[in-house]
Amino acid sequence: MRIPQPIAVASPPPCAACRLRKTGAFTAVAGEELAFIESFRRNTLMRPAGSVLIHEQKPNGKLFTLYEGWAFRYKTLSDGRRQILNFLLPGDLIGLQQKFSDGAMHGIEAVTDVSLCVFSHEGLWELFRRFPSLGYDITWLAAREEGLVDENLLTTGRRNAAERVAMLLMHLYRRLERLRLAHEGSVAFPINQQHIADTLGLSLVHTNKTLRRLHQMGLHDISNGRLRLLNTRALERLADYYDAPPRKVPLL
Amino acid sequence: MRIPQPIAVASPPPCAACRLRKTGAFTAVAGEELAFIESFRRNTLMRPAGSVLIHEQKPNGKLFTLYEGWAFRYKTLSDGRRQILNFLLPGDLIGLQQKFSDGAMHGIEAVTDVSLCVFSHEGLWELFRRFPSLGYDITWLAAREEGLVDENLLTTGRRNAAERVAMLLMHLYRRLERLRLAHEGSVAFPINQQHIADTLGLSLVHTNKTLRRLHQMGLHDISNGRLRLLNTRALERLADYYDAPPRKVPLL
């Protein structure tokens, strides 16, 4: 089996030409606000796979929008046990809780090569003051991300191993689909089984056996760095998954 | 053992006389903003213990601040398994995600009798427009609550039963302490073992056995509706608990 070379990510273009805004997944933004967002953006940044974007112990207060690639938020216990809180996909805002929340620290790590839009740390208050609508949007995004964590908490707290895996596969597939990153029933799937285990609160070995079982049941296939869902109906039933009607999301 | 009668909660007074603002746990609010908050508040409301404040399946878009009593956010699977996402204590804002987040639904139920300040549903946008600082505060609160859920996800995903119980006891005790609801080393503790089990992702029976064990080890005591921590050092060590330096929180 040949695995395709990782394709280098592109640096984000000017906001007016943003690829993400063309997907239809995000709310349209008017001229004046768009101009402000562009001015609010300090610079763009690229980081290789595996790099730590925000250190768990020493937050730097930066604010990003993930433009391309995957990342994840995580927390660790002092003996090294790690829990992934949620995955970050293109369009997600990074570093918000850190600016606000007290001490509740978490790290952020890139799964793939990523490209980011970096926003002015100090400018956030000005954003709220000059464009209350954008402040409203940011609250929207914060509440939405909390909803993701809620869902993950329900999963680790009350679903068994097979249900957890099914849930994760459906959830990620649907999110990627909205971003138009699904092609012919499959999506790029850069995470490994350790990531899945750390997301679902399972051991690596049990995660492997559970994945294997679902694969043998013909529910999915992961190979060559891509995920293909072969029986979404069965996966949804197993996971007790219901997707909300796709609704447009703000994008900073 | 006699358990004291539940004391009927009082209806919230005008914001200027708010008991919570006198605890020192919340950020001070200037005159003009305080007046707006008061005008933004539609009415006050009291609900008995056990009542559902927000239905999981049919959100009503209302926005509250919990003034007195305990409540919790939860999600359930279609077969009835329930996960408590976090507890709501006096000063917490209720119903924010619901207004913003898409479909990620959760219910809210009162643990004790509660009293609430009800805010105008439609007025939220006006709040952002006229008082960006309050909009900023609301984002702060959203990010903070996400931090609580993050912590709970780490707990259910990566801590064992004893660690989970120790974490929950420490966490609730510290939150109540900040609200000046701790007296002589103990706090009112209205939740039962089923609540604890549903919070920690454990079965009722195993929760009971774990509580029993920690009690026999002399770490805590729950009786007469009160929780007393007898060895906070040991509980913190067991739970790998670190509390952030107490920082003032916005209050709407």
Add this chain to the structure above:
DNA sequence: CGGACATTTGACAAGCTTCAAGAGAAGTGG
């Protein structure tokens, strides 16, 4: 007193973790 509900305990079963080790694929350097 009788009924509803929360707590407690024991026995057993099952799910998940840990330990150990092998196979496959990718990257490195001589």
Add this chain to the structure above:
DNA sequence: CCACTTCTCTTGAAGCTTGTCAAATGTCCG
């Protein structure tokens, strides 16, 4: 180009944590 290392995936076996079932005790309330 090949030996060597590293990383990920895979599998089996054994043991421990946690869940399930069942039933007793205790407490509150009408």
